Amino acid sequence: MILLYYTQRLKDLREDNDWTQGQVANYLDLKREQYRRYETGINEIKVSFLIKICKLYNVSADYILGFTNTKKELPKK
Incomplete structure (x- = not known):
């Protein structure tokens, strides 16, 4: 199930960088609660969110979504 992959990947990437949910939420211009809902799977990720999170962690969407x-x-551009 892809949902389980991306929620765990979001949490792992955040923790690997020693960031709080609040810090990531600030970068994404969200409230902490909004970000928490993505990380726990309450809200499904939107494409615009996925693009921002890929840029933040410099990883592919395939990795976040669990395809690899x-x-x-x-x-690089």
Whole structure:
């Protein structure tokens, strides 16, 4: 189930960077509660959210969504 992958990946990426939910929420211009709902799977992620989170952690959407276990960096422009 993809939902389980992305919720755990969001939490793992945040914790790997030693960030709080509040810090990530601020970066994404969300309230902490809104971000928490994404991380726990209460709210499904939107494409605009996915793009921002990929940029924040410099990983592919495939990794966040659980299609791959390889953390590939985003291509340089």
